Amino acid sequence: MTENQSSPDSDNPDTISEQAMAWFVRLRAESVAVDERRLFQIWHQADPAHRQAYAEISAFWEDADFRATLDTATLSPQFSPRNNPPKNLRRRSGIRPDAKLLLAAAASLIIAAIVYQPALSCWRADYCTTVGEIKTVQLSDGSQVTLNSGTxxxxxxxxxxxxxxxxRGEAFFDVQPDPQHPFQVDGRYSNTRVLGTRFVVREDADNDIISVVSGVVEVSRDRQNPATLKVNDSIAVDARHQSEVSHQPTGNATAWLKGSASFDNAPLKAVIAEIGRYRRGSLIIRNQALQDLKVSGRFDIRDTDKTLESLQQTLPIRIYRLTPWLVVIA
Incomplete structure (x- = not known):
């Protein structure tokens, strides 16, 4: 950090929270230079909003319930840091090693979510959406594609x-019929071929899922032994094989087109993973018992804070917000 804290975004509440979190992490390291402490004091005294943001993070961290939550908290796989924690985050009096690791991870996640993710999503892409954005584009053949969040x-x-x-991501295709020129969509593992129809292709961590809303499509892996899908059919394709075709209403697969996400007796960890697609930052679930809680219902993906509140009202959980980008479910 530098003495010059002024920037076009310096008055943005999210930016201030990010700065406060970064200072909170840094000041709890084993070695903090005198100059760094001086710079912190300059930043801290520069604006009442700085002092309030830092005080809120400090007070939240000292909350007994929250500290108990951290004892067993684990980051969900899609947000887990891949690198080992820095050596200067080893145990120091007053702060547990796992707590320091969580703080360091949170600071890294803030940077990744705010700065790098939009750029990576759109790098060399003809069309893309940022986190929380859904938009429809029309292709030159008259077909329309609706891109879900982070696509x-x-x-x-x-x-x-x-x-x-x-x-990456998920898209709904409304294909203009043209028998002479088949329309093809390649995912990470799947190849989908159609003449004119409406369907969804979604890339998850381990597979592609194709769901047909109308018409007929052919889905294959490596363009071998295609399976034929009709209305309300779905199939999953991963690195090794493709599943059997399942037949069920595609309402859940297309709910995001109307700004919602639907679940039927789904584990909380799956619900939180889905909600996480529409917000920046990290959602942390305390332990396995909470991850396996069953959830049914339709939730608003356009207001994920409201969705989290709804879950808190219907499940035996509590929602802790450390920053706009770090939420703990206990």
């Missing part, structure tokens, strides 16, 4: 081709 795709409509590469 990136590339399109090739040259020389009679109709080819889309889904690089």
């Amino acid at each position: 990136a795709l590339n399109v090739n409509m040259r020389n009679g081709q109709r080819h889309v590469q889904l690089d």
